Amino acid sequence: MESFVDDLTMLRSHVDELIDTGAREDGIHRAGDADLVEAVARAGDLARAVEAVLVELVGEIAERSRSMARDERLTTRMGCRSVNELVQRLTRCGSNTAARLERAATATARSWDPVTANGMPARLPATRGALLDGDVGVDGVLAVARPILAMRERVDPERMLTADSLLAEAARGEGADGLPPACAELLSVQAQVWAAVLDPDGAEPDEHAAARRRGITLGTAHDGVIPIRGALLPEVAAQLQRIYEATCSPQAVRFRDSETSAQEPVPVPVPDERTRPQKLHDALATALTVAAASRALPTIGGAAPTLVVSVRHEDLTAGTGRAWAEGCDEPASILTARHIACSGVIQRITLDGTGRIVRLGIEERVFNRHQRRAIALRDGGCIIPGCGVPAGWCEIHHVTAHAHGGPTHTDNGVLLCWHHHRFIETGPWRIRMNRGVPEIRAPHWHDPTDRWRAVTTSRTRMLDLVGRRT
Incomplete structure (x- = not known):
């Protein structure tokens, strides 16, 4: 083992030399495109080889930390409560990375019989071989291990080993289809297909176990946001997905110039620059706001959960x-x-x-239900072109702020979805009222004319507009 440590130390010195010439001396920046691409590929080869060493080492740490007697465990003797903590301290990685190394070791590292001290084969021997040869890294190992090992209690071991062997061939680029070496994403797809073929029924869901695992945790505030993590029951996730689809549907309406006062709505796509997680957040915010206003929730302190x-x-x-x-x-x-x-x-x-x-x-x-109905009839839904959120999911925005003396009147209220209402003051869209009718000035990238235009998605008003035009 001493020579092995010496070899790793020597390897580190070589990598330091590469960093000096490539990064500190701007060698990477001066490289041509072909050399840059080739260098990334070679660095990937090196990273996979290092990951193989790490997986083997973590597997050995786990093996020496399995003793029933706590004091005999390697982790205890090193002053750590778990393999994960010891790996974090030794490699300076995060807990997620340490956990991934542990899972990869569980799938590919060999174990040892405590009585005979004989080595036993890995759970996925072919994937182990591909890992040690540098053909697959931790991402690829986990992509194969998740679906294949999940069915080990229900599928004949020989069939699992066959899937393991064929997936390892795909990782090496030696499959019957003649395709290049598969990346982790492709290996994941292929492993899932193998799982569906070998175990078509899958594991029957355990309702009680799922109910125990459900939960949401709000973390500590950091940089102005509260982290959230947890697990949803499938039907709850499906309901949130439906709310997301309802509030983020890509419906677009824009208004074209006209020589007359009437304007014809013309559907055109308007890009939404929010990421999917941001859209999902805003959909959840909308659902919470609507639920709190529904008066259907239990009261707190004698009032709705306000x-x-x-x-x-x-x-x-x-x-x-x-x-x-x-x-x-x-x-x-x-x-x-x-x-x-x-x-x-x-x-x-x-x-x-x-x-x-x-x-x-x-x-x-601020606005009573009669005013809300009237505004909904006039606006139809969120008035920002392309939003598509219906009136029932919208909030009413004071065009002239209430704090600045803006009246609570239909001539000063417009429908906006949670997202556009939250960011209307800092976003690129501008709103004004013109004799009781909301008008929008779109950002320049959307409407280079920078004109104010009357907006609505109300089918009744749109019929009137088209009728006057014809």
Whole structure:
């Protein structure tokens, strides 16, 4: 083992030389395209070889940490509670990376009989061979191991070994189809196909086990956001997916120039620059807002589960400072407070210099249900062209802010989805009211004329517009 450590130390010195010539001396930047591509491929070869060494080493650490007697475990003797922690400390990697190395070792590393000390074959011997030869890395090993090992209790071992062998051939580029070596994504697809063929029924879902695993955890605020992690039951995930599809459907409406006052709606695609995770977040935010306003949820403190945000009046007026949402230690921006106040309930509370409450105002409902119906009839849905979120999922936005004296009147309210309402002040779209009709000025990339245009997705109003034009 001493010589093995010496070899790794020598390898590191060679890599340091490569870094000096390639990165510190700008050799990579000066390389031609062909050399750059070839260098990435060779670096990938080296990375897979190093991963093979790491997987073997982690497998051996795991093997020496399986003793029933805690004090005899390697992890305990090194002062660590688990293999994952020891690997993190030794390699300076994160817990996810350490866990991936552990899982790869479980699939490919050999184990040893504690009585005879004889070595036993790996669970996926062919994949192990491809790993040691540098033809597949940790990503590829896990792509094969997940679906293949998941069926080991239900499928004949010989058939599993056949799948393992053919997948290893695909990783090497030696398959019967003559294709080049498969990357991890392609290996994952092929392994899933093998699992479907060998185990068509799959494992019957355990309802009780799934129910125990369900859950969502809110993390600690960091950089203005709250991390969320957890596991949803399939039907809950499916419902969230449907809400996502409903609120993010790619329906686009734009209005074309006309010599007359009437304008004809012309459907054209409008790109949505949000990522899918951002869209899913906004869909969840919409669902939570609609649910809280539905009056169908249980009450808390005698009232509906209302989001309470406190902010000083002078800060709200000036647009500076911070707001605070009840139940969250992370401060919110004034933009957030304005967004929530725009379509919620406002109660003004006056304190004197010592903090005593000297005036308690009544709750002011921003828009009542009759106004909402009228605005929905006029606007149809979110008025931003291309959004497509229906009226029932939208919030009502004060075009002239309530804090700046904007009236709670249909001539000052427009329908916006949660996303466009949240970012209307900082985004590229502009809104104004023209004799009670909302008009939009699109960003320059969408409408180079920078003109204000009346907008609606109301079928009734669109019929009127087309009727006047014809």
